[in-house]
Amino acid sequence: MQMKYVTTICPYCGTGCALNLVVRDGKTVGVAPSHRSPVCSGKLCSRGLHAADVLGEARIEEPFIKGEHSDWETVMDKAAELKKYAAGEIIIITSPRITNETQYLVWKFAQSLGAAIGIINGGSGAPTVKLDELKDADVILTLGNVMQALPLTGNRIIQAKENGARLLYIGPQSYTAVQADTVEITDEYKELRPGFSALLKNAVRPAVVYMANDSAAAKLAEGLGIRAAVLYDKNNGRGASLMGIGPVDLPESVKAAFIIAETPLTEQDIYADLLQKLDSLELTIVATSAETSLLGIADIVLPVAALHESEGTVTNWEGRIQMLRRAANTPEGVKSLQEVLAELAGKMGLGIPSGTPEEIYAALASEISAFGNITYEQIAKPEGVFVQEA
Numbered sequence: 001m002q003m004k005y006v007t008t009i010c011p012y013c014g015t016g017c018a019l020n021l022v023v024r025d026g027k028t029v030g031v032a033p034s035h036r037s038p039v040c041s042g043k044l045c046s047r048g049l050h051a052a053d054v055l056g057e058a059r060i061e062e063p064f065i066k067g068e069h070s071d072w073e074t075v076m077d078k079a080a081e082l083k084k085y086a087a088g089e090i091i092i093i094t095s096p097r098i099t100n101e102t103q104y105l106v107w108k109f110a111q112s113l114g115a116a117i118g119i120i121n122g123g124s125g126a127p128t129v130k131l132d133e134l135k136d137a138d139v140i141l142t143l144g145n146v147m148q149a150l151p152l153t154g155n156r157i158i159q160a161k162e163n164g165a166r167l168l169y170i171g172p173q174s175y176t177a178v179q180a181d182t183v184e185i186t187d188e189y190k191e192l193r194p195g196f197s198a199l200l201k202n203a204v205r206p207a208v209v210y211m212a213n214d215s216a217a218a219k220l221a222e223g224l225g226i227r228a229a230v231l232y233d234k235n236n237g238r239g240a241s242l243m244g245i246g247p248v249d250l251p252e253s254v255k256a257a258f259i260i261a262e263t264p265l266t267e268q269d270i271y272a273d274l275l276q277k278l279d280s281l282e283l284t285i286v287a288t289s290a291e292t293s294l295l296g297i298a299d300i301v302l303p304v305a306a307l308h309e310s311e312g313t314v315t316n317w318e319g320r321i322q323m324l325r326r327a328a329n330t331p332e333g334v335k336s337l338q339e340v341l342a343e344l345a346g347k348m349g350l351g352i353p354s355g356t357p358e359e360i361y362a363a364l365a366s367e368i369s370a371f372g373n374i375t376y377e378q379i380a381k382p383e384g385v386f387v388q389e390a
């Protein structure tokens with residue numbers, strides 16, 4: 001029996017807590033907190049603490065065509081039929097839970113196809129306050145249920161409250177509302193009530209916190225002109241945003257889709273609203289590590305490595321790039337997403353970068369200015385490195 005601890009990043013929310021995955025004989029069997037990361041300082045929320053229970057769950061380990069088991073050669077030939085479609089007829093729906101390097105390859109794949117690319121509930125926006133600065137704010141306005149979505153970011157807000165900060169809340173009934181001192185329950189964000197405005201105006205270090213995929217909250221927050229924490233609820237949503245990948249839009253012209261399914265799965269089926277439309281397409285290819293509602297509508301299913309079987313970097317909502325380390329072995333018969341993209345690009349006569357995660361990172365950094373001048377080696381430090389904001 002072989003046991004080891006692998007320090008990596010939680011696969012769930014955009015806080016980007018570091019954790020130690022306990023690995024026995026190539027399989028994750030437990031989670032221990034990491035005390036070396038300033039993001040979480042040895043703490044994890046219950047989702048992070050129980051990550052090992054779900055990481056290997058409901059794995060897809062064989063390719064399928066129309067619900068029937070198949071082999072890699074047949075499915076890849078069939079998937080290469082994407083090349084029959086014109087640029088405007090293809091959509092790539094990517095996941096905010098893959099590494100920066102894999103996202104870069106997906107983005108290059110879409111670019112070389114001329115296809116549109118997007119993320120379900122994708123967001124945009126750069127924060128002007130860091131995680132640790134939140135606890136020193138004296139008035140914090142929270143818009144929407146930010147504390148349940150990103151629990152350890154929520155911890156910093158609670159710390160600020162314990163330090164004497166006033167916590168204001170606008171949004172639907174939620175956990176964040178319960179924690180706030182001053183609350184306005186509403187389904188829409190309108191102008192600030194005079195009481196809220198006065199508190200923010202008289203504050204020395206005010207801050208507003210909202211979700212990157214909540215455009216109404218963003219509009220209200222931007223109008224305030226104060227420091228803002230723009231939260232991404234998926235572990236590499238910010239990385240995707242830095243590559244210019246925004247919310248998915250499925251126009252009528254689309255006939256074929258290549259979807260990188262979002263795993264590990266969450267309680268809410270993020271694809272529910274799109275299933276009918278995706279089902280009506282001529283060709284739907286789904287690359288996934290685990291069972292998803294997309295399996296019911298997929299023409300082709302490609303079994304790919306899960307996040308804890310991958311190596312690379314991820315960017316938390318603050319813009320902190322951190323190292324995600326490979327903890328578990330990939331099951332036999334499963335390929336990495338990088339291998340799938342390279343093979344598919346080869347069959348379709350497209351050129352996308354290749355190499356080790358470090359080499360792909362170097363290509364990414366040379367093209368995406370936020371990552372420029374930051375080396376892979378620097379990212380390996382426990383505290384990671386912040387992207388260069390424009």
Ligand code: SF4
Nearest residue numbers: 010013017045048152
């Ligand atoms: S706060 Fe987010 S990143 Fe941290 S352990 Fe919980 S789910 Fe994971």
